[in-house]
Amino acid sequence: MSDTTVLAAVDVSAGYRKRRRPATTVLSEVNLSARAGELITLIGPNGAGKSTLLRTLVGAQPPLGGQVLLDGTDITTLSPRRRARRLAVTLTEPVDVGLMSVEAVVTLGRLPYRSWLGRENDHDRLAVDRALADAGVEDLRDRMLSDLSDGERQRVMVARALAQEPAVLVLDEPTAFLDVARRIELAAMLTRLTVTTNAAIVLSTHDLGFALRRADQVWLVGNDSTVTAAAPEDLAYSGAITETFAGTNMSFDDAAATIVVADDAVPGATVHVTGDGRQRQWAEHAVRRAGWAPAGDGCRHVLSVEPGTPCRWRLDGTGVPDATRAEGVGFDSLVGHLRGCATAVPEALDARLS
């Protein structure tokens, strides 16, 4: 991985210029830099200006102020063809090309290099082969694009972008229409690509877990028209992500690296869960779902879980009313039981304490 900056934003303010109206600034004083071989995720709430930033960075709309530098050259001064040789994009909009094979679609990525007669040379074919291999769609080569699934099509569009041999690859919400497995595949593929192609990859996503787990750098578009660039851990640790994303009653779950809803726990309904790793984890999940809060050792209620499918559970504790003590099999009965005594317990406790 080299340290060369391939794409940079210098004091950029981005927004819309409407005819005969003052420009609307969406983002201001944006300073970013993407180095070769970096995977960068762009996150931000809806309407904060992610798309505006992406469009400005790829030169699809001019910045209202400042400069976007591609290889150190102002992107607005580059001809579309020269730009297309260094920067490739994939968009969210679905493509319907009619009768076209995957190979033909990927070959379109060589357009910025061709003369108007458009004969393919050996290097063109090599670049297409490499793009197909890098994106893992070699075996789809002769299939028709219209016959592919969403995930396959997304990867073909990435291959088409790679055929441009870009220094910067910008993907607009590549995971939007994909199921979990396809998302993980795509994420792994993009991570591999930063190594094999040494391109800087910038992608926007709503998937916080993906954004934080995979990225070398996160660009966080805030609600206050600023963009913060930092390592994912820095943004998570400093609370910047919570501040930007968390609505009322939400918090950032450090373990899951995502925003979670704060549970409406019944006051006093806390329980200490004992058990092995996974059983305990899912038992706590069930406890939360029932409106209780898992708590530490000193808690009055103790829930012990034993291995098995379904799991055996037993609720016990010191100074707990008999009605609350119970045991059973399966988390369904556990949740049912906890919900049943959640309202009764605190009152009983209060009565005893006072």
Add this chain to the structure above:
Amino acid sequence: MSDSATATDDRPGTEVAAPPTTPRGARRRRRAGYVTALFFLLVVLLLGAVVVLIGQGSIAIPIGEVLRILTGQGADSEINQTIVMDARLPKVVAGLLAGSALAVGGVQMQTLFRNPLADPFVLGVSSGAILGASIVILGTSGVGWLAGLGVVSQLGVTGAAVAGAGAVLLIALGIARRVGDPIVVLVVGVMLGYLAGAFVDMLVYYTDPDRLAALTTFTRGSVRNVTWNELEVIAVSCAVVLGLSVYLAQPLNALLLGEKYASSLGVNVRRIHFLSLASVAVLSGIITAYCGAIGFVGLAAPHLARGLLRTADHRLVLPASALIGAVIVLVAELIAGGNGLTSTSLPLNSVTAVVGAPVILWVLLSGRARRQVR
């Protein structure tokens, strides 16, 4: 025609370095062979149609004689020579050019509109051309049909036809970009056609009957009245615009991905739109000015080409459509009345509709139109 040359030039992967032993190399070679064979067959079909059409007529001329005259080896009789060169060849060349031009226009419109049902005739572009030409013909004082006019007025009529075609194209494209649904756009186009037709009818109603004869050929489509002088205009402009479409082939391929992707690939979308729209306007305007509105060729030929080639690649589809369009018009002319079997002759449209209408129905019913909604 330069089509056969283009065909051999554009075979994908003819110089593949991969050894033929690999399955991919073999597949590419098979594919290249198929494409070459297809183009060869189309050229043979076209040449066959040309020769047969020249030979048949009220005075039948043997095929051998036709070939001798065409290759410049001299004819058996002076009469045959005159019939072939002055009466039949212009008609055949006009038909050939008209078919190619309309088909190439159809391909470009289908890509520009992102609509498999677009075609100069269906979307009312031809009617716009007729309206433009009618205004000039009926509006200017003096004589009637083009033959009676000087070259300047002839160009005036042609220019008006091109302008009329361009106007309808702009309106239709403006609506298509706003609506998006190909079927709505189709209906809009048909209505625009009716509207232009209604204006023509009104013009006709208030005009001196002497000049009306000139207009009847317009609406029905005919390649029979074209002279060598007019052919020069058609041939030169068609050659220029068909040449331009070679340049447009690759950007049009990029446009298949959508405008945003195309511009991300370095394509100047506005320029390609302009050039392509201008080509369609010129092609359909000129063909309509001299041959009248010939329907459905621009729609059917591209679909047949894509179906036969099993690709949407414009580098192959454009030349193949041009060949298929030419064959369709020549065969239609053969059926319509060039065969001398009947004393009366049909308008070309009656025959081309037989080919074109089923294609529209097939596209509509197979759901291709729906799938291409943006």
